[in-house]
Amino acid sequence: MIKVSIPSFRQVVVEDERPYTAYKTVITISGRSHSVEKRYSEYHALHKQLKKTIQTPEFPPKRVRNWGSKVLEQRRQGLETYLQSLMEQDILPKSLLLFLQISNLPSRSLSYDSLNDLDGENGVTHQPMLTYEEDPYLTTSTEDGLPDIISEGVKQGLYHDTVEANPH
Structure with missing residues (x-):
């Protein structure tokens, strides 16, 4: 989930230009935050788009x-309410995400006009690391060289089985 807020604004004075107000926008995604500073005219241009x-x-x-x-x-409060309302949309337009300088989003939480624009062809963000066809500790064979007591102890520890060890 993406949270946005505009906690502050400041007057910016640049040589040979009229002073303007810049609004600090804080964007928080999964506990990580970054901020962008935008003029009202930039928010208005985004709105028109x-x-x-x-x-x-x-x-x-x-x-x-x-x-x-x-x-x-x-x-400031009006812009903050406007942005928060936009973030409640089911599909977030690419232009909004670019405006807020958001990239590398999980494909399940947002649409980036097309998921293909965000992370490739199929939206997969991970690859399997290790798989087993069957649980090696549930097999009854001792061909792996482990004594029965070790296999039985592992089964009992992992699966809470009440397995009696074979007395040999």
Whole structure:
């Protein structure tokens, strides 16, 4: 499951440009977190793009009367609610995942427009390491060279059998 939050914002002043507000977005997947910083205009561009392919939640208004900290806090909360609503979708669009800089997701939890885009042809993320055709400790043969007492002890320890050892 992916959790998103926008815990803070800050004013960014760059030479020869107008100051702007950057919103810190924290993305948490399976206990691991990373963050991205985006301007409101980037969130708005994402919203316009997503509207073409999915039903989107309400987006915070573009126009504001003043730029006080109270208004910016309301916008932060609105963006956070918007992102959290998007994350509840059954299928997460590739553009949203790219926007949040998310990659290498488990195929069962998300759709990446196509699972093939995410991890190859069939969505398998692991390979079997070791398999047995039968449990070697359940065979009655002692051809492996182990005395009966060892085999019986292993059976008893693993399977809680009440097996009597053969007195020889």
